[in-house]
Amino acid sequence: MSQQKSLQTLLSHSDYTAPEGFDAFPVPIHHASTVVFKDVAAMRSRSWQHKNSYTYGLHGTPTSFTLEARLAEIEQARHCLLAPSGLAAIALVNLGLLKTGDDVLLPDNVYGPNREMALWLAQDHGISARLYDPMTGAGIAALIQPNTRLLWTEAPGSVSMEVPDIPALCAAAHARDVLVAIDNTWSAGLAFPAFDHGADIVMQALTKYQSGGADVLMGALLTRDDALSQKLGLAHMRLGMGVGMDDVYLILRSLPSxxxxxxxxxxxxxxxxxxxxxxxxxxxxxxxxxxxxxxxxxxxxxxxxxxxxxxxxxxxxxxxxxxxxxxxxxxxxxxxxxxxxxxxxxxxxxxxxxxxxxxxxxxxxxxxxxxxxxxxxxxxxxxxxxxxxx
CATH class of the missing domain: 3.90.1150.10 (Aspartate Aminotransferase, domain 1)
Incomplete structure (x- = not known):
């Protein structure tokens, strides 16, 4: 005979379990900070680095995993990370891949806050940041230095609207082992397959077309490379860039349209x-x-x-x-x-x-x-x- 629970305990440990068999089109909203494990062995066997289990709300719930998977399908990527804003996603790239002594190249028409972040990295963290003509194309090769680690691109520039030659930029960068990150927000992954044109990392501000309602701030990073994804994921964990599941749901609801x-x-x-x-x-x-x-x-x-x-x-x-x-x-x-x-x-x-x-x-x-x-x-x-x- 089970021990009778007090009302106070019953409110936290209810005996009720909802019946199985419910199905509907919307993705359920799973809120969680704490993730509960069946036993100690289950707790110790899980890792936040792999998207096949759950460890803590900061690292995702079924709701956020679903959005990441659907965004990856749109961009034909293997991996996706969600961030609290487009700028937060940009920060993940810069802080996750650059260190003191490195060099980063940014187009002169780059999103303003990305430029401001680069200037901050140069001023306070010993990372050189240089601007290039967005229409330089293959000419970017002349600007790549031995310490250049990252090339940012944007297609098109979000104010001045130049459309760079992304394949030429990527080819020149890859010839010198430089990674290419592209801000693909303008096309939302629908009108420009960035990976097929050479990009290593795609950044999107989900605040825009993915939300569609001018009511959500969120960003995403997408990659095809496993090792690169793990490196960005480590920065994501260290910076604690969680997103709210209600916001994730709003984007999931908007994606079909x-x-x-x-x-x-x-x-x-x-x-x-x-x-x-x-x-x-x-x-x-x-x-x-x-x-x-x-x-x-x-x-x-x-x-x-x-x-x-x-x-x-x-x-x-x-x-x-x-x-x-x-x-x-x-x-x-x-x-x-x-x-x-x-x-x-x-x-x-x-x-x-x-x-x-x-x-x-x-x-x-x-x-x-x-x-x-x-x-x-x-x-x-x-x-x-x-x-x-x-």
Whole structure:
């Protein structure tokens, strides 16, 4: 006869077990800090380094393992690590692979916080960080030093939109035993198979199209190499980069619709970019699918889509105050960073403070085209232009 439990104990050790046989489409949300083991032998036999068992919530639950597996399927990778943000994933690469005395190369159009991190590593940790022309292609070979360990790429640049020659960059780097990490957030792994073009590590900000709701911060690192995955996994453990399972669930829920949403963003953005190209207020439309965007030939050769993000250069006769007024006058386009959500966004940038030898004199404004009717977005832009430039 089992001993009767007190109510206080019963609330933590219930005798109830839910019946088996329940099945549904959503992936269950498994919350855990503590993982319970059947016995001491089971506890001692498990390792956080292998994704075939569970040790502690920080290292994953069935919910996060499922998201990692599905992201790996999209990118055709073998391994995936989740991080609290895209920048956290970038930090895992830099801190996991670089040490004092090493050198890292970054494109001049690199994501701003990645540049800031590189400057911090150079200033405080003895790791040299150098910027290169994103369109240098095979010419990167001349910049690789004996201590160069890592080459960052971004396709395209998230503000200035150049599309680099990724295969040429990777070939030159690999010839000198340099690893290549690519920020593949713009294509979400849908429009650019980065590993097939030579990348060793793929970074994605899941905050964008994978979430689709502008309500989740998360990043991912993907690899095909077992040893490289273990090295990044060790940094992941040492830095304690766990993610919340509710956020993981939100991304899992959004993944099935991601290709449909990405295509809708793409079609609407091309519609707007083509319309803007004909406007007298605009001198340049920086959209990779348009022929005059730097690296268009690379995009046409290597990519199968474009998503919703692009930039424009206003005619130099319009001042910063005027283009700021244009942005302020928009109603459907909200002012805010990021992209990939259903709402359209718009941000003006001071490119002279961000880029070396920036060739344009007009003001740059970046558009994220959401899921609104593109004709309504065009009307919003036209009305804002009339207010700002009349």
């Amino acid at each position: 991601m290709p449909l949403r990405f295509h809708a963003h793409d079609m609407s953005a091309r519609h707007l970019a083509t319309w803007l190209k004909a406007r007298p207020e605009i001198t340049t439309v920086l959209h990779p699918a348009l022929e005059d965007c730097p690296g268009h030939a690379n995009w046409k050769r290597d990519f199968t889509g474009a998503g919703g993000l692009f930039s424009v250069i206003f005619d130099a006769r319009f001042s910063e105050d005027q283009t700021d007024r244009f942005v302020d006058s928009l109603q459907l386009f909200k002012i805010g960073f990021s992209w990939g959500g259903s709402n359209s966004l718009c941000v003006p940038y001071r490119m002279a403070t961000m880029r070396h030898d920036w060739p344009h004199t007009g003001q740059l404004v970046r558009f994220n085209v959401g899921l609104e009717n593109p004709l309504d977005l065009i009307a919003d832009i036209e009305r804002a232009m009339a207010i700002a430039f009349s």
